[in-house]
Amino acid sequence: MSLLTVEELDAGYGDLQILDDVDLTVDAGEYVTIVGPNGAGKSTAMKSVFGLTDHMGGSVRFDGVDITDDNPEDIIRKGLSYVPQNENVFPSLSVEENLRMGAYILDSVPSSALDAVYDRFPILRERRDQRAGTMSGGQQQMLAMGRALMLEPELLLLDEPSAGLAPDLVDEMFDKIDEINATGTSILMVEQNAKTALRRCDRGYVLAQGQNRYVDEGDALLDDEDVRREFLGG
Numbered sequence: 001m002s003l004l005t006v007e008e009l010d011a012g013y014g015d016l017q018i019l020d021d022v023d024l025t026v027d028a029g030e031y032v033t034i035v036g037p038n039g040a041g042k043s044t045a046m047k048s049v050f051g052l053t054d055h056m057g058g059s060v061r062f063d064g065v066d067i068t069d070d071n072p073e074d075i076i077r078k079g080l081s082y083v084p085q086n087e088n089v090f091p092s093l094s095v096e097e098n099l100r101m102g103a104y105i106l107d108s109v110p111s112s113a114l115d116a117v118y119d120r121f122p123i124l125r126e127r128r129d130q131r132a133g134t135m136s137g138g139q140q141q142m143l144a145m146g147r148a149l150m151l152e153p154e155l156l157l158l159d160e161p162s163a164g165l166a167p168d169l170v171d172e173m174f175d176k177i178d179e180i181n182a183t184g185t186s187i188l189m190v191e192q193n194a195k196t197a198l199r200r201c202d203r204g205y206v207l208a209q210g211q212n213r214y215v216d217e218g219d220a221l222l223d224d225e226d227v228r229r230e231f232l233g234g
């Protein structure tokens, strides 16, 4: 049984349907990426898993439990965390306050969770008292990821983690994601940087116009001439 199973999902915003019969799975420990053209519905697919869109059909199951109609707070409690692409830190709060917010559903924040995040992102420990809004884009992205890791989720949803980062920071970000996955956290990631994402992941989905187009191991998609021609710029 997969950790996450999305079946025949139809979803969108109000009356506007974006996803049409989307199927998606993530196995325990797996690193899965979703790529595709602008407006394909990649972010919408991820938001739908986290209870942030209007559900119009199909189902989402996590760890065998139906979460299709759950709200994000219920979903977080079940072991899923989400890092949105934009506005993913509280700019006027310090780094540490942001991290503590990541565990707001707990009565008290375990210091072991804070230490684990600081060990993974030493820059956050160095800057624990700094206001998040004064940090660089890359550091804010690390903070957003750190905050999502505060509850030690089984599955981490990442929406465009490399967006807006300088090229050397993009590699560092992907290395961090590899490390997080290597210690047992499953990953579902949406990325514009399709070639890099497919090279790094275990398995990839190509979405177009709200529908599944291709699914295979990342390397197999990179080697597929049709995928290359249609979606990866040749």
Ligand SMILES: Nc1ncnc2c1ncn2[C@@H]1O[C@H](COP(=O)(O)OP(=O)(O)OP(=O)(O)O)[C@@H](O)[C@H]1O
Pocket: 013, 016, 018, 036, 037, 038, 039, 040, 041, 042, 043, 044, 045, 192
């Ligand atoms: N909150 C919203 N309300 C209404 N329509 C939305 C909303 N968010 C996204 N859309 C629309 O849904 C469609 C799919 O958007 P989505 O962001 O999921 O695509 P994407 O594949 O992630 O694209 P991109 O790579 O450009 O982020 C687009 O037509 C977009 O305009």
